[in-house]
Amino acid sequence: MLEKKNVESDIIVSVQNLKMYFPITSGIIFQRHVGDIKAVDGVSFDIQRGETLGLVGESGCGKSTTGRAILQLYRPTDGTVNFEGSELTDLKGGELRKMRRHIQMIFQDPYASLNPRMTVGSIVGEPLEVHRLASGKARKERVRELLDIVGLNPYFINRYPHEFSGGQRQRIGIARALAVEPAFIVCDEPISALDVSIQAQVINLLEELQERMGLTYLFIAHDLAVVRHISDRIAVMYLGKLVELTGRAELYAQPMHPYTQALLSAVPLPDPLAEMEREKKRVILQGDVPSPSNPPQGCNFCTRCPSLERAKQEKGIDCHTVEPEFREVESGHWVACHLY
Amino acid sequence: MAPLLDVNNLTTHFYTQDGVVKAVNGISYSVDEGETVGIVGESGSGKSVGVMSLVRLIPTPPGKIVDGQVMFNGQDLLTLSKNEIRAIRGNKVAMIFQDPMTSLNPVLTIGRQISEAVELHLGMDKKQARNRTIELLELVGIPSAADRIDNYPHQFSGGMRQRVMIAMGLSCNPQLLIADEPTTALDVTIQAQIVDLVKRLREEIGMAIIWITHDLGLVAGLAQKMIVMYGGNIVEQAPVVDLYKNPRHPYTLGLLASLPRLDEDRPKKLLSIEGLPPDLVNYPQGCPFYARCNYRIDKCADTPPQLKEVGVKHKVACHVDVQTAKWTTEHPYEEFNLM
Numbered sequence: 001m002l003e004k005k006n007v008e009s010d011i012i013v014s015v016q017n018l019k020m021y022f023p024i025t026s027g028i029i030f031q032r033h034v035g036d037i038k039a040v041d042g043v044s045f046d047i048q049r050g051e052t053l054g055l056v057g058e059s060g061c062g063k064s065t066t067g068r069a070i071l072q073l074y075r076p077t078d079g080t081v082n083f084e085g086s087e088l089t090d091l092k093g094g095e096l097r098k099m100r101r102h103i104q105m106i107f108q109d110p111y112a113s114l115n116p117r118m119t120v121g122s123i124v125g126e127p128l129e130v131h132r133l134a135s136g137k138a139r140k141e142r143v144r145e146l147l148d149i150v151g152l153n154p155y156f157i158n159r160y161p162h163e164f165s166g167g168q169r170q171r172i173g174i175a176r177a178l179a180v181e182p183a184f185i186v187c188d189e190p191i192s193a194l195d196v197s198i199q200a201q202v203i204n205l206l207e208e209l210q211e212r213m214g215l216t217y218l219f220i221a222h223d224l225a226v227v228r229h230i231s232d233r234i235a236v237m238y239l240g241k242l243v244e245l246t247g248r249a250e251l252y253a254q255p256m257h258p259y260t261q262a263l264l265s266a267v268p269l270p271d272p273l274a275e276m277e278r279e280k281k282r283v284i285l286q287g288d289v290p291s292p293s294n295p296p297q298g299c300n301f302c303t304r305c306p307s308l309e310r311a312k313q314e315k316g317i318d319c320h321t322v323e324p325e326f327r328e329v330e331s332g333h334w335v336a337c338h339l340y
Numbered sequence: 341m342a343p344l345l346d347v348n349n350l351t352t353h354f355y356t357q358d359g360v361v362k363a364v365n366g367i368s369y370s371v372d373e374g375e376t377v378g379i380v381g382e383s384g385s386g387k388s389v390g391v392m393s394l395v396r397l398i399p400t401p402p403g404k405i406v407d408g409q410v411m412f413n414g415q416d417l418l419t420l421s422k423n424e425i426r427a428i429r430g431n432k433v434a435m436i437f438q439d440p441m442t443s444l445n446p447v448l449t450i451g452r453q454i455s456e457a458v459e460l461h462l463g464m465d466k467k468q469a470r471n472r473t474i475e476l477l478e479l480v481g482i483p484s485a486a487d488r489i490d491n492y493p494h495q496f497s498g499g500m501r502q503r504v505m506i507a508m509g510l511s512c513n514p515q516l517l518i519a520d521e522p523t524t525a526l527d528v529t530i531q532a533q534i535v536d537l538v539k540r541l542r543e544e545i546g547m548a549i550i551w552i553t554h555d556l557g558l559v560a561g562l563a564q565k566m567i568v569m570y571g572g573n574i575v576e577q578a579p580v581v582d583l584y585k586n587p588r589h590p591y592t593l594g595l596l597a598s599l600p601r602l603d604e605d606r607p608k609k610l611l612s613i614e615g616l617p618p619d620l621v622n623y624p625q626g627c628p629f630y631a632r633c634n635y636r637i638d639k640c641a642d643t644p645p646q647l648k649e650v651g652v653k654h655k656v657a658c659h660v661d662v663q664t665a666k667w668t669t670e671h672p673y674e675e676f677n678l679m
Contacts, residue, residue, distance in 0.1 A: 196555075197595060200598035230600075269602060276561065288530070
């Protein structure tokens with residue numbers, strides 16, 4: 001795992017200062033623009049070829065929006081997304097469609113992301129048609145091959161999505177993404193809708209495929225244990241901003257940001273004895289995530305942060321007014337907090 | 341001392357157009373006073389239907405409690421009249437559900453919904469009920485409860501709504517709280533808040549809890565006794581430490597092995613349980629886990645195993661002793677040629 005990172009250091013996707021605001025309008029005929037929901041508010045990171053970057057955070061923190069804005073499924077408000085040297089935010093129409101051959105997405109909900117009126121064959125075969133990669137007999141052959149790759153019986157080609165279970169549907173979604181032989185795949189919570197015993201099957205499949213085809217993943221999830229398992233590096237997001245980004249071992253051994261620390265300590269372990277120990281040290285955050293339409297002044301975590309006093313005493317900084325910079329405090333360990 | 345709740349051979353089926361769905365197939369367990377029991381299982385394992393049957397909240401038809409006995413405080417809940425069971429629901433037995441968004445009435449204020457139960461079961465007048473409601477909201481940690489009591493559900497966040505549901509559940513000092521995946525729809529940091537709250541309240545009020553979940557991690561620090569369900573049956577039942585340290589059913593073993601863990605590195609390839617849960621309409625003749633089991637032997641195909649004692653309060657339904665047995669097959673599901 002770690003070797004892979006060291007050997008290859010070429011960057012496949014580079015995101016700089018990505019912002020995605022959704023306008024809030026008021027009025028019936030004249031839609032006045034009265035504010036913005038700052039779903040993603042200035043996010044920067046690089047993804048290296050062949051690695052899996054995990055993106056974690058709670059619901060509403062903007063992690064899915066980040067994934068979609070990278071793929072240009074939403075046109076970002078500001079910022080750049082560079083994929084293998086070409087600037088995606090500048091591409092339009094046909095050029096963008098051509099580029100999508102190389103970047104694909106696997107969606108969260110295997111029930112909503114497959115057209116119920118199309119057969120498995122036409123769902124998986126459609127990208128081949130759109131990108132004119134194969135037609136007729138060759139296409140059918142390729143679809144069978146793809147189904148086989150994701151562990152489905154090629155004999156299912158003429159069935160409809162409702163005939164499959166959640167885990168099998170997710171495999172169909174993966175086959176569709178693989179059809180165009182992409183280099184980079186955004187996996188948007190691909191296992192959250194699945195049962196525990198099925199989740200492991202899909203995680204194993206994704207890892208096998210990565211090894212076999214040299215894929216790069218942006219793996220979006222809220223389950224920290226799963227992200228630890230699958231990722232090489234992990235980025236933690238809170239209220240539209242990255243708060244911490246580092247290698248997976250470092251993140252779990254030495255979380256720096258108070259939010260990361262609280263998040264890790266909130267995850268229960270399947271081990272009653274260890275839980276008794278952790279119980280005593282558990283950090284329980286008070287309150288809820290603030291609204292992204294009206295984020296707090298200063299550090300966006302200041303409304304729930306247990307370390308405000310410490311920052312004031314040690315650094316003399318008032319977190320309610322000064323926004324921390326997202327910077328590299330140790331080699332490869334980025335954090336946005338005044339404490340470091 | 342007799343247990344608070346004693347469930348015997350509870351069986352619930354649904355009569356649908358496609359056939360009889362055998363959702364719960366003869367489960368037996370007991371809950372002592374003040375005890376917390378965790379029930380884990382995947383979707384379709386019968387864990388929710390099992391507890392909904394306890395208080396007869398199964399839509400009939402199509403559902404029907406076919407067999408069984410549910411003794412609560414010496415009364416069989418399954419033989420009570422409609423009015424008698426209604427006096428127990430929400431009173432001595434309280435429930436909180438998975439989705440706090442849909443289990444609250446959007447057109448009534450929070451205060452109205454909580455005080456309804458208090459007025460009905462405890463016979464308080466409007467003013468007493470209102471004061472009691474404010475007390476309850478403070479108990480579950482809602483800030484400025486006296487003002488928030490007149491708010492509507494949409495003015496609360498998900499975590500806050502679940503607190504309201506808990507306040508409602510606790511309004512009549514229940515002896516038993518049934519929590520059906522109460523934190524599944526919530527974020528981890530909010531989940532930690534709710535679990536912490538329930539633990540505190542358990543100590544203050546001394547109620548027994550049945551906590552249903554699919555998350556093996558969540559109940560590890562909460563329950564004293566664990567029940568694992570699969571295909572409408574209890575496959576394993578044990579004190580909490582025993583279940584995690586010394587699982588005796590191949591399904592429990594598989595579940596624990598397939599979880600990525602926060603505190604340790606798992607081998608790159610997770611052990612996964614192949615295949616799918618059983619079809620509850622064409623229910624398998626033998627062991628429900630047969631098709632996915634790495635340890636299966638010939639006997640498992642036609643003889644369903646019974647729950648039997650294997651240790652102190654540790655029961656398991658399996659023909660094989662997983663502690664000594666070896667895998668008999670590497671890819672059980674492939675033989676069925678269904679993948």
